[in-house]
Amino acid sequence: MRRKLGYGVGGHHLLAAAGVLGHRASVQRQTAARKRLPIPTGVDTSERIRLGGVEQWIQIRGRSRSLPVLLYLHGGPGFSEMPLAHLNAALAEDFIVVQWDQRGAGKSYSPDIPASSMTVEQIVADTRELVILLRARFQTPKIFLVAHSWGTIIGARAVAQSPELFYAYVAISQVAWPPE
Numbered sequence: 001m002r003r004k005l006g007y008g009v010g011g012h013h014l015l016a017a018a019g020v021l022g023h024r025a026s027v028q029r030q031t032a033a034r035k036r037l038p039i040p041t042g043v044d045t046s047e048r049i050r051l052g053g054v055e056q057w058i059q060i061r062g063r064s065r066s067l068p069v070l071l072y073l074h075g076g077p078g079f080s081e082m083p084l085a086h087l088n089a090a091l092a093e094d095f096i097v098v099q100w101d102q103r104g105a106g107k108s109y110s111p112d113i114p115a116s117s118m119t120v121e122q123i124v125a126d127t128r129e130l131v132i133l134l135r136a137r138f139q140t141p142k143i144f145l146v147a148h149s150w151g152t153i154i155g156a157r158a159v160a161q162s163p164e165l166f167y168a169y170v171a172i173s174q175v176a177w178p179p180e
Contacts, residue, residue: 041065041152043096046107051126051134059131060083062096064124068133069143069165070095073102073127073151075173076119080106081148096138100130100152120153127158131165148172 017072038103042063048055059082070091074081082099083106091097102123134143147155152174159169 009131018044023024028087042092049130051129051133052103052117052122052127053112054103055108055110056089056103057082057101057125059099060096061085061092061099063093065096067096069074069098070136070139071098071100071127071131071140071145073145073147074098074105075149076105077102077104077150078122079150080108084104095144098134100177102126120157123154124157124161127154127166128162131158131162135165142167144168144170145176146170146172149175 001076004140008116042061043065044061046059047056048057050056072085072088080101082101085099103126104110104113131145133142135141142165143174145155145159145168147169149172152171155169155171156174159166
C-alpha cells in the first residue's frame with residue numbers, strides 16, 4: 001500500500017512539474033513573439049563574439065540598420081541585464097541597441113575565464129574592442145554609450161580613454177566613488 005501511495009504522490013508531482021514547465025514554455029514563446037522585430041531592414045540577433053580573448057555574448061536589436069548604435073553597459077559586476085532588455089524595447093525604434101553580457105556575467109559566464117582577467121582595466125579594454133567592432137559593422141564613426149551602476153565605472157573610463165569613439169555618454173546611477 002505504501003509503495004502505491006508513493007508512486008501516486010510522485011506521479012502528481014511529475015504532472016504538476018510538467019504543467020509548470022509547459023506554461024513557462026508558452027509564456028516564453030509569447031514574450032519572444034512580442035519582442036520580435038519583423039522589419040526586414042532591421043536587426044534582431046543574439047550572438048557570441050570574442051573580446052580580449054574570451055567568448056562573450058551580445059544582443060543587437062533595431063528596426064533599421066541605418067539607426068545610430070547605442071551600447072548598454074549593465075550593472076553588477078556580474079549582473080546581466082540582457083534578460084530585462086524588453087523593458088527598454090522602445091529604444092530599438094530609434095537606435096540599434098546592443099546589450100552585452102560582460103566577461104563572467106550572464107551568457108558570457110564560463111568557469112574557464114581566468115580570475116586574473118576579471119579586472120576593471122580588462123573590461124574597459126573589452127568595451128573599447130566591442131565599440132570598434134560595432135563601428136565597423138554598422139559603418140558609423142561613433143556610438144552612444146549608456147551605462148548603469150557598475151557599468152558607469154567601465155563607461156566613464158572607456159569614454160575618458162577614447163572620447164573620439166562616442167557621440168554621448170549617459171550614466172544611470174553613476175558610481176561616484178569607484179573601487180581602487
